[in-house]
Amino acid sequence: MAKVGEAQAPEGARGALARGRARAALVPDLLVEARRIVNTVIAGWHGRRKRGIGENFWQFRPYVEGESIARIDWRRSARDDHTYVRDREWEAAHTVWLWADPSPSMLYKSTAAVTSKQARALVLALALAELLSRGGERIAWPGLVDPFTARDGAERIASRLIHASDLPAKPDLAAIRRFSDIVLIGDFLDPVEQTAEWLDVLARHGVRAHLLEVADPAEETFPYAGRTEFTDPETGEKLTAGRAETLAEDYRRLYLARREELAAWCRRLGWSFTTNHTDRLASEALVRLHMVLSADSSHVGRSAA
Structure with missing residues (x-):
């Protein structure tokens, strides 16, 4: 399934630089929001x-x-x-790797959403960094920050995000090894076989992965009617529909089938898969991630001892 949006993103190096600057402007406020969520939802994360x-x-x-x-x-x-x-x-502090999808499709925000997919993904990643750092866990970000332990972990990652002019759409995951967890936050709109091929190295290394799909409500409901032009933010390709409503049923079927196939693939590997909609609270996803990471942490201790 192609990634689609309502506005074409700039192309090439200029587009990457523009996205980097936009992300840098967002990060300080998102760090504040992430800390607010952590303080509201969870009293702390205890080391093991x-x-x-x-x-x-x-x-x-x-x-x-x-x-x-x-x-x-x-x-x-x-x-x-x-x-x-x-x-x-x-x-028994193992490394928890964090990653938020930096691709152009994450900039999408419909009128039904309270935030863009990019902002939601970064808030969740920074909230997890704050939570894990408080508990003395090692955290890292592939292609951005090597594993480290520090009480100000979220601030350090935020600083690196601010100064990163361009981030790889799919970072190299080969260095991540057994007894690590990785939380991957994105829209996962690529064909499932492409996502599986990218993440296969994690399965082969015995890494526990947790996929969190960030979805805009309009991406599920397809609330378009009449003559509508759709632009792929990744390639710039355009599709003009004379009566967009006639595409709705097939679109929704394909969209949900992709999600169900990806979720089933994760379950077969013993990974977790969850969805957070941008018209819902970020805290809902944070609580779910906290639960799956907490459950896995006891297993890590028994396996690594």
Whole structure:
């Protein structure tokens, strides 16, 4: 299915620069909105602490035959007749990668929406960055920010977004490895086979992906009638419909079939898929993402320990 909009985006390098400047102007206000949402919806995100490889002392426990002798704490063992191992603490903070689709189709905003798809995607990504950073998680953005841990994680990512004149439409995901999560926020209007081909490297590396489709209500309902000209914001191609209402039924069927196929593909991989409409609250999507990431975090701890 082609991405369609109501206005043609500028082409080439000039178009990318214009979009970068527009995004830079939006980011400060979106960061404020993201923090407001986080403070309103969720009191905090707690890190996960468990026994494993780390620097801080966790506990003494009896030595078990077959363990490495190097792990024995001889000073503690000398106090009585038992041999003890000094366990250290592992902060089970894995990396959560965040990404918001920068493609021109995300600029679309109908009269029924409260915000553009781009603004909604960036707010959700920055809100997650704020939430995760508060809990001591490592966060990253493919093609923009390498993994890091900091309390001001959302601000750091926002700063990089402001200064990024151009972002790849589909960043390279090959560096993302097992025991990581990635939250991908976009409209996913490309043919499902193209999206699956792009994300296949994540499945092969054992990465847990969470796709959040941002949708404008007009993209679902197709509320057009009479003579209407549609412009693809990605290619500039135009389609003029003499009676747009005659296309509505076939359009809606194809639009929803794409979503259902993509969601089914995600389920087969054990990934999550959800939708947020731009006439609804961003907090609704944030709560759902919080739930799926929280559920996966306990699995990460058990698998990585």
